Amino acid sequence: MKEKLSVIISAYNEEENLKRIPRELMPTMEKIGNYEVVIVDDGSVDKTLEVSRKLAKHRKIKAIKHPRNMGLGAGMKTGLKNSSGELVVFLDADFTFHPTEIPKLLKKYNSGRYDCVIGTQFGKGSKTRMKFHRKFISKAVNILYTIALGRNITSMSAIFRVYRRSALKGVSMTSNNFDINAEMLFDMIKKKKSIVEVPVTLTARKYGVSKISFTKETKNHLKILSKIVKWRFSG
Numbered sequence: 001m002k003e004k005l006s007v008i009i010s011a012y013n014e015e016e017n018l019k020r021i022p023r024e025l026m027p028t029m030e031k032i033g034n035y036e037v038v039i040v041d042d043g044s045v046d047k048t049l050e051v052s053r054k055l056a057k058h059r060k061i062k063a064i065k066h067p068r069n070m071g072l073g074a075g076m077k078t079g080l081k082n083s084s085g086e087l088v089v090f091l092d093a094d095f096t097f098h099p100t101e102i103p104k105l106l107k108k109y110n111s112g113r114y115d116c117v118i119g120t121q122f123g124k125g126s127k128t129r130m131k132f133h134r135k136f137i138s139k140a141v142n143i144l145y146t147i148a149l150g151r152n153i154t155s156m157s158a159i160f161r162v163y164r165r166s167a168l169k170g171v172s173m174t175s176n177n178f179d180i181n182a183e184m185l186f187d188m189i190k191k192k193k194s195i196v197e198v199p200v201t202l203t204a205r206k207y208g209v210s211k212i213s214f215t216k217e218t219k220n221h222l223k224i225l226s227k228i229v230k231w232r233f234s235g
Contacts, residue, residue: 001106005035006085006165010075011052011093012042017206018051018093021061025091025099029060032106037061038079043069072159073180077173088163090181094205097121097160101200105162108198115167115193116185120155121202145182148228149189154197157182167193182224 007029011018018039029035039052043066056063064082066075076090087109089102097119105117122142145156159181172187173180188195 001032001034003034003087004085005029005032005087005089005102005106005162006079006083007035007037007089007091007099007102008040008076008079008083009037009091009093010040010042010072010079011044011048012069012072012075013044013046013048014093015044015047015051017095018048018055020095020206021055024095026058028099028102032103035060036083036085038064038083040064040066040075040079040082042066042071042075071176072178073173074176076159076180077176080168080173086165088165088168090159090161092159096203096205097158097200098203101160102162104198104200105160108196109162109164112194112196113164114196115164116188116195117162118153118155118185118195118197119158119160119200120197121158121200122154141182144225145186145228148225148232149186150232151189153185153189153195156185158202160200179224186224186228 007025021037025037029037037060039055039061041049041052041063049063049065052063055061062082064078066078079090080088087106089105091097091099091102101119105119108114108117142154142156146152146154157179161181167188168184171191172183175183185195
């Protein structure tokens with residue numbers, strides 16, 4: 001691949017999942033060829049930093065540390081600032097969107113040179129092992145976004161996407177939390193960037209616990225939805 005791909009992983013108390021990188025992420029990256037991996041330890045209190053620094057002995061892996069837990073969005077922004085690829089993919093530290101799905105996104109990108117390729121667990125041909133209550137909430141949020149935007153995107157809030165770095169210039173990234181993904185996508189749609197979805201599989205977490213606070217994220221999503229409604233129906 002000619003364009004360099006930066007894989008950015010924000011990790012908070014994910015030491016066991018980061019240990020999977022050599023056997024589950026790196027084989028895929030070696031096939032891609034031109035890449036780097038940036039791990040951001042988001043103020044973990046386990047051995048996440050220790051594991052990430054050991055991994056960073058590999059010439060294509062970089063480890064960054066936050067002094068305290070700042071949130072997924074903050075980790076994504078730190079990773080973006082400390083990466084150099086023309087293409088960027090954000091990956092969950094728990095590999096629920098598995099690294100072996102990355103080539104699907106790149107194949108779609110190469111077919112149309114899109115600004116953003118979304119890996120969706122809800123589109124036709126996709127699969128999900130999400131627990132029922134999380135699946136229900138996630139689908140409900142995405143339906144609300146679809147109605148508000150007037151555009152049929154099945155996955156507005158999931159992290160697993162390939163972005164063209166140049167297309168992210170000027171895109172809103174104010175949130176430090178999980179809802180940053182919806183914020184970014186909304187602003188890209190507003191700026192008329194080219195966006196497409198690809199069906200992928202969402203697996204179950206193997207180690208650790210989810211960091212999502214549904215109360216906090218619901219409030220944040222409602223804020224973004226209100227901005228979308230104002231944008232669509234103003235003037």
